[in-house]
Amino acid sequence: MKNLKVTGLTCGAILFLSAAVSATEVPQPQNENGIITAEEWSAIYPEIYESLRMNADNNYRVDYLKQDSYLSNVYEGYGFAKDYTSAVGHDYCLDDVKNTERPHPTANCLTCKTPDFTKLVNDMGVEAYLYDFDETWAQMNENVSCYNCHENQEANEDGNLVVTHSYVTKALGDEMAQMDPATLACGQCHIEYYFQPDTKETSMPYNSVAAMAPEAILAYYDEIGFSDWTQESTGTSMLKAQHPEMETFLGEGSIHAKMGLNCASCHMGTAVSEEGNTYVSHRFQSPLDSPELLETCAVCHKDTDMTKKVHDLQDEITGRETEVGEKLSALKDALAGAVADGSRSEEELNELRSLYRSAQWYWDFCYVENSEGAHNSALARKCLDTSESLIDDAMGKLGA
Ligand code: HEC
Ligand code: HEC
Ligand code: HEC
Numbered sequence: 001m002k003n004l005k006v007t008g009l010t011c012g013a014i015l016f017l018s019a020a021v022s023a024t025e026v027p028q029p030q031n032e033n034g035i036i037t038a039e040e041w042s043a044i045y046p047e048i049y050e051s052l053r054m055n056a057d058n059n060y061r062v063d064y065l066k067q068d069s070y071l072s073n074v075y076e077g078y079g080f081a082k083d084y085t086s087a088v089g090h091d092y093c094l095d096d097v098k099n100t101e102r103p104h105p106t107a108n109c110l111t112c113k114t115p116d117f118t119k120l121v122n123d124m125g126v127e128a129y130l131y132d133f134d135e136t137w138a139q140m141n142e143n144v145s146c147y148n149c150h151e152n153q154e155a156n157e158d159g160n161l162v163v164t165h166s167y168v169t170k171a172l173g174d175e176m177a178q179m180d181p182a183t184l185a186c187g188q189c190h191i192e193y194y195f196q197p198d199t200k201e202t203s204m205p206y207n208s209v210a211a212m213a214p215e216a217i218l219a220y221y222d223e224i225g226f227s228d229w230t231q232e233s234t235g236t237s238m239l240k241a242q243h244p245e246m247e248t249f250l251g252e253g254s255i256h257a258k259m260g261l262n263c264a265s266c267h268m269g270t271a272v273s274e275e276g277n278t279y280v281s282h283r284f285q286s287p288l289d290s291p292e293l294l295e296t297c298a299v300c301h302k303d304t305d306m307t308k309k310v311h312d313l314q315d316e317i318t319g320r321e322t323e324v325g326e327k328l329s330a331l332k333d334a335l336a337g338a339v340a341d342g343s344r345s346e347e348e349l350n351e352l353r354s355l356y357r358s359a360q361w362y363w364d365f366c367y368v369e370n371s372e373g374a375h376n377s378a379l380a381r382k383c384l385d386t387s388e389s390l391i392d393d394a395m396g397k398l399g400a
């Protein structure tokens with residue numbers, strides 16, 4: 001079996017051949033990108049494959065710009081003011097990144113969308129980030145898939161997880177040995193990152209778990225003089241936080257990380273197939289949408305109504321997000337006014353800009369985190385309170 005040359009055979013023949021492969025034999029990649037696709041694994045792991053396909057069912061979208069009308073003002077001058085909808089399941093990654101109205105000239109935007117790009121970076125080095133977006137996109141075959149989390153390796157009972165995204169390895173290095181592999185697997189993409197201005201290399205703004213905190217990340221960006229964009233009306237070098245799920249989950253105030261839970265504990269349940277096989281579901285979903293996952297909460301939360309517990313917390317946090325977001329928007333207008341009327345010295349304006357940049361960062365760090373407070377409400381509150389006091393400080397100085 002091993003020596004069979006299958007290149008050039010039809011799809012049906014490949015499926016037939018892999019079905020005959022014994023459960024311990026790893027299929028060979030059939031495409032020029034060199035990754036074993038989910039479909040190629042499906043003969044060995046049919047249930048896991050089917051569950052991975054179910055990520056297409058996570059298709060509920062919120063248009064944040066419509067929901068939170070102050071957003072486009074805060075993000076003025078940046079792509080997120082044009083197009084910003086909530087995350088959906090992994091199956092939509094490639095289409096979404098192609099169709100977004102946010103500018104995406106180079107291939108770096110593919111970093112977290114497809115294993116084909118992960119492999120390209122691993123093969124070609126960081127210069128791949130500068131490749132033309134459209135040309136590279138056309139060569140990509142599939143959305144987030146087995147290779148991202150398992151490389152081309154047979155997954156054994158422990159899941160045999162491999163960190164394939166090189167910027168994570170570069171940033172965390174030896175510390176990864178002490179980290180939970182099933183948190184790192186998701187954290188490869190569900191993190192804060194930035195692109196190096198010249199090379200567009202995807203990079204992380206810290207090199208240890210201890211330095212994942214929002215204040216440490218801000219200090220790092222300030223030190224290297226990094227900004228995602230310059231907002232013309234206020235003349236401010238702005239930051240855009242990404243989706244710091246791993247930082248929030250591992251950060252100060254997180255209860256579950258200390259208790260030994262990982263991302264898979266709450267987002268990947270154990271399921272039983274029709275044939276009675278137990279397998280790990282690879283439908284990555286909200287624990288509230290899965291009876292199996294909710295049962296795992298009960299081990300510690302006993303009789304608590306988890307849906308209510310989570311929703312109460314999210315209502316509180318998103319309510320505060322709106323409150324602080326609207327104040328941030330007002331600060332932006334007041335600062336733009338001061339810039340326009342020439343009433344302040346450049347020194348005064350720079351002090352105000354710095355407060356505004358920091359306030360936006362802390363608010364954003366909470367706003368863009370996808371659990372809306374559920375992962376770590378203490379950190380969410382702290383970020384919003386910090387943002388608010390920076391806004392109040394700046395508004396006081398503006399006499400607004
Ligand atoms: C986004 C990351 C991710 C992707 C994509 C992914 N896996 Fe996994 N896989 C995991 C994690 C995390 C675990 C460990 C889960 C746990 O500890 O409960 C796991 C566990 C497994 C296991 C061990 C299951 C067991 O019984 O213990 C197998 C086998 C496996 N994956 C195969 C696959 C295959 C095949 C694909 C593609 C069709 C795939 N995985 C795609 C993250 C991923
Ligand atoms: C290779 C990058 C990558 C990895 C690894 C990854 N994700 Fe994602 N994830 C994404 C992207 C990108 C999106 C948003 C897709 C979109 O909106 O088009 C997303 C979206 C999601 C969503 C949103 C679904 C919804 O309906 O709101 C969940 C839940 C999720 N991921 C969980 C996980 C978990 C759990 C893991 C680890 C087992 C993981 N992801 C690993 C890139 C990744
Ligand atoms: C203790 C359980 C728990 C752990 C551990 C956990 N999460 Fe979550 N996560 C949640 C809850 C609860 C929500 C909110 C779900 C909702 O709004 O329906 C959530 C929401 C999310 C979302 C948004 C999905 C959606 O459907 O809205 C993503 C993405 C996500 N988590 C990723 C991660 C990642 C990545 C990790 C690990 C770094 C992680 N989670 C660890 C419980 C957990």
Ligand code: HEC
Nearest residue numbers: 255259266287293296297299300306310374375376377378
């Ligand atoms: C290993 C035990 C354990 C498991 C399993 C567990 N939790 Fe928790 N969780 C706790 C403890 C302890 C607290 C702190 C006390 C409290 O708020 O109930 C907590 C707090 C929370 C909070 C509040 C977090 C915050 O930052 O304010 C949420 C939300 C939550 N859990 C959701 C879940 C969900 C959803 C699941 C299942 C998918 C789950 N938990 C599974 C132990 C656990």
